[in-house]
Amino acid sequence: MILDLKEVYKSGKESRDFFFLYEPDEELSTIPNVSVVLPVKVNGTLTLTGTHSCLVEGEITFSLKGECSRCLKETEKEYFTSFSEEVSDGENGYKVINDTVDLGKIADDAILTEMPLVLLCDENCKGLCGTCGKDLNEGDCGCRKQ
Numbered sequence: 001m002i003l004d005l006k007e008v009y010k011s012g013k014e015s016r017d018f019f020f021l022y023e024p025d026e027e028l029s030t031i032p033n034v035s036v037v038l039p040v041k042v043n044g045t046l047t048l049t050g051t052h053s054c055l056v057e058g059e060i061t062f063s064l065k066g067e068c069s070r071c072l073k074e075t076e077k078e079y080f081t082s083f084s085e086e087v088s089d090g091e092n093g094y095k096v097i098n099d100t101v102d103l104g105k106i107a108d109d110a111i112l113t114e115m116p117l118v119l120l121c122d123e124n125c126k127g128l129c130g131t132c133g134k135d136l137n138e139g140d141c142g143c144r145k146q
């Protein structure tokens, strides 16, 4: 996901829109037995703010797929996140290198910010009984409650 600032300069405009489908590292998901569904959609706008600097703003739609963290049932859920980052050739933050901006790191970071701690099939998922292992969404198991 490389954006070339020279193309924007050449176009004579101050900004350009972009749309990418990208495939983040599978390790990006921090939830056990859950992975990011590929590809991930990224769209947004790059606005020049100087000769070697710009602002990238955009939105990311991604899905997580895997075991419900409580009942282990296969589940999939869509998430939405946005970013707005100043990119320059300065010391700090995201960098413009050879007049290009690599959106990969920015997108990865935006997804990580939105990454939930658990993936649930339903907010009210009752999970499995710790004693007999029955899926409590399907009914009570009869074990003594503590």
Ligand SMILES: [Zn+2]
Pocket: 068, 069, 070, 071, 072, 073, 120, 121, 122, 125, 126, 127
């Ligand atoms: Zn569940």
Ligand SMILES: [Zn+2]
Pocket: 129, 130, 131, 132, 133, 134, 141, 142, 143
């Ligand atoms: Zn039980």
